Amino acid sequence: MAAYEPVIGLECHVQLQTRSKAFSAANASFGGSPNDYTDPYTLALPGTLPVLNTRAVEFAIRMALATGSTLRKTSRFARKHYFYPDLPKGYQISQYDEPLAEHGEVSFFSGGSLRKVRLIRIHMEEDAGKSMHVAGAHGPVSLVDLNRAGVPLIEVVSAPDLRSAEEAAEYLKALRQLVRYLGICDGNMEEGSLRCDANVSVRPVGATTLGTRTELKNINSFRNVQRAIEYEIERQIDLVERGGQVVQETRLWDADRGSSHAMRSKEEAHDYRYFPEPDLPPLALDAAWIERVHGELPELPLARRARFMEKLGLTEYDAALLTAEKDVADYYEAVVAAGADAKRAANWVGSELLRELNRDGRTLSACPIAPAALAELTRLVDQGTISGKIAKDVFGKMWATGQGAQAIVEAEGLVQVTDEAAIEAVVRKVVEANPQQVEKYRKGNEKLLGFFVGQVMRETAGKASPELVNQLLRRILSPKEGSS
Numbered sequence: 001m002a003a004y005e006p007v008i009g010l011e012c013h014v015q016l017q018t019r020s021k022a023f024s025a026a027n028a029s030f031g032g033s034p035n036d037y038t039d040p041y042t043l044a045l046p047g048t049l050p051v052l053n054t055r056a057v058e059f060a061i062r063m064a065l066a067t068g069s070t071l072r073k074t075s076r077f078a079r080k081h082y083f084y085p086d087l088p089k090g091y092q093i094s095q096y097d098e099p100l101a102e103h104g105e106v107s108f109f110s111g112g113s114l115r116k117v118r119l120i121r122i123h124m125e126e127d128a129g130k131s132m133h134v135a136g137a138h139g140p141v142s143l144v145d146l147n148r149a150g151v152p153l154i155e156v157v158s159a160p161d162l163r164s165a166e167e168a169a170e171y172l173k174a175l176r177q178l179v180r181y182l183g184i185c186d187g188n189m190e191e192g193s194l195r196c197d198a199n200v201s202v203r204p205v206g207a208t209t210l211g212t213r214t215e216l217k218n219i220n221s222f223r224n225v226q227r228a229i230e231y232e233i234e235r236q237i238d239l240v241e242r243g244g245q246v247v248q249e250t251r252l253w254d255a256d257r258g259s260s261h262a263m264r265s266k267e268e269a270h271d272y273r274y275f276p277e278p279d280l281p282p283l284a285l286d287a288a289w290i291e292r293v294h295g296e297l298p299e300l301p302l303a304r305r306a307r308f309m310e311k312l313g314l315t316e317y318d319a320a321l322l323t324a325e326k327d328v329a330d331y332y333e334a335v336v337a338a339g340a341d342a343k344r345a346a347n348w349v350g351s352e353l354l355r356e357l358n359r360d361g362r363t364l365s366a367c368p369i370a371p372a373a374l375a376e377l378t379r380l381v382d383q384g385t386i387s388g389k390i391a392k393d394v395f396g397k398m399w400a401t402g403q404g405a406q407a408i409v410e411a412e413g414l415v416q417v418t419d420e421a422a423i424e425a426v427v428r429k430v431v432e433a434n435p436q437q438v439e440k441y442r443k444g445n446e447k448l449l450g451f452f453v454g455q456v457m458r459e460t461a462g463k464a465s466p467e468l469v470n471q472l473l474r475r476i477l478s479p480k481e482g483s484s
Contacts, residue, residue: 003205004240006233007213008162008198012175014154014185015127015193016059022126022152023050023093023280030191034145042150044088049279052077056152057283059184060100060124061293063154066182066300069104069122074284077124077277085144086129094125094155096274100283106158107302108174109320110167117171118159127151148192160199160210165229169222172196177301181326189220196225200232202240211236212246216260218253228253231260304329312342321350327364328354334371340378348374352392356399368402369395377405389462390414414463420472423456423464427472430455442479449473 021028024041041048064071078096104119129149133142156175162168176187176194187194196219201211214236216228231253236246251260299307301323308319308329323329328349335345353374357367377398381391386409397408409415430452431438441448449470456469 004202004233004237005205005207006163006165006229007160007201007203007210008165008168008229009158009160010156010162010168010171011158011197011199011215012156012172013127013195013197014063014156014175014179015195016056016152016154016184017186017193018053018055018059018152020053021150022053022056022124024048024150026150028151030188030193032147034143035147037147038149042088042146044090050093050277052280052283053152056124057285058293059152059182060122060154061285061290062182062184062297063156063179064101064104064122065290065294065297066178067101067104067106067119067122067156069101069119071101071285071290072098073286074098074282075100075123076282077280078274079277080125080272080274082272084128084131085142086131086146086149088129088146088149092126092128093277093280095123098282099123100154106156106171106174106178108170110170115167115170117161120157120159122154122156125153125155127153160201160213165226165233168198168229169226172225173222174301177324181298181301183298189222192220195220198225198229198232200229200236201246202233202236212248214246214248215250216253217250217263220255224253224255227255227258228260231258235260298326301326312336312346314343314346318343318346318350321354322346331364331367331371335375335378338372338375340375341382344378344382345375348378348395352395368400369398373398373404380405380409384465385409386414387462387464387466389457389466393462420468423460423468424472424476426456426459426464427452427469427476430459431473431476438477441477449477452477 018028020026021037021042024039026039026042027037029037041050061071063069075095076098077093079091080094080096081091083090099121101122102120104122105116106119107114107116109115127148127150129144129146131142131144133140135141158171162171176189179185179194180187185193189195198216198219199213200216201213203209203211214232216232219225219228232251239246250263252263253260305319305323308314308322309316314322322332331353332345332349335349336342340348353367353369356362357364377391377394380386380394381388386394390409391405394405394408394414397403398405401408434452434455437448437451441452452473453466453469456464456473457466
């Protein structure tokens with residue numbers, strides 16, 4: 001069997017988080033009862049005209065600048081014609097031959113290496129509504145919800161630079177992370193605010209020409225992006241190996257069955273009968289507008305990750321974990337700014353805090369522990385006031401009550417015992433109570449040290465300084481001490 005190479009490009013629809021729709025003042029929120037968020041323009045009533053949403057344009061510019069794309073100073077909207085029940089006008093306002101931006105790139109890590117995928121274009125358009133097919137009293141019924149119709153989108157079209165399903169999933173994760181950092185989209189694939197179509201073809205390894213591609217639609221999660229592309233690669237290779245020919249078509253992914261099926265032959269641009277939108281003037285971007293939007297851009301994920309490693313001394317793993325979401329990175333930096341050691345703060349935020357947030361299904365906006373409060377907790381450990389073990393108990397109480405660390409420690413008498421004489425008395429008591437374990441330890445079973453540490457900590461209710469406990473145990477359990 002010949003070796004084949006997959007060639008993959010993604011077309012991602014990013015729903016922009018504006019209050020109103022792309023060309024009207026109708027509500028652009030997700031949800032609501034069917035057809036609540038409509039107006040005369042959304043319903044395509046005669047005499048209504050589009051008015052471009054300036055905020056949507058600014059969000060599109062953000063994405064273009066963040067990906068290093070070349071912005072057109074003048075771009076144009078066009079009418080893209082197709083007749084679906086969820087598109088009342090019978091056409092979609094999009095951009096065709098003069099898109100907002102071109103030739104950017106999205107960078108991400110895959111398999112430990114930095115990958116850069118070229119972007120062909122970023123263009124603006126409006127979303128369609130949603131068709132739902134349900135069982136009725138007299139047979140199948142199709143219903144239309146126009147709440148989503150007219151919601152502003154940008155379409156981010158990549159070059160066919162991806163070479164595996166796993167790489168495609170990582171690219172999509174990076175794109176979602178980027179739009180969330182930019183504050184232009186919540187990236188919720190289940191709600192459809194980030195949607196992906198995958199163009200997939202295969203060719204013999206070493207070939208330079210592209211094979212016939214198919215387009216996969218209806219992909220609503222990172223896992224399904226990977227599954228759908230893997231299925232399509234195997235399907236095409238099997239077809240070619242059996243002497244068949246791949247047909248250019250659009251296929252729907254069925255996540256429940258783990259397979260795809262043909263939906264329609266793939267349309268070309270001429271099928272849509274594009275022509276310039278006569279009711280909208282060209283979109284002109286002046287330098288001052290672009291500069292203002294550029295000045296509002298946040299530090300981007302990869303740059304922040306690199307800074308956390310270089311300036312704060314974090315490991316690659318911790319830096320990636322803490323920069324995965326902007327609000328987590330912001331919280332972490334606030335903890336450090338409040339006086340916490342950078343590495344210790346990374347451990348607390350990356351483990352204890354994220355675990356509790358995930359367990360409770362909370363976002364950081366509902367976190368009961370403020371960054372300054374977590375910084376206070378880490379300082380109590382650094383100063384030796386409480387042990388690491390007690391600190392975790394205190395963290396749990398902070399989470400449950402919203403109280404500060406110092407207040408909890410003082411109220412419950414949790415200050416760490418550092419009196420060497422007091423700890424030594426407990427250590428000797430534990431050693432004397434366990435002669436068999438002492439003998440085994442002195443004969444070389446050093447793993448028993450953990451047993452003795454545990455016994456001492458239990459006797460002191462966890463308040464003894466772990467460092468002193470270990471130091472005293474090693475001295476008292478040493479063969480020399482035993483023979484004296």
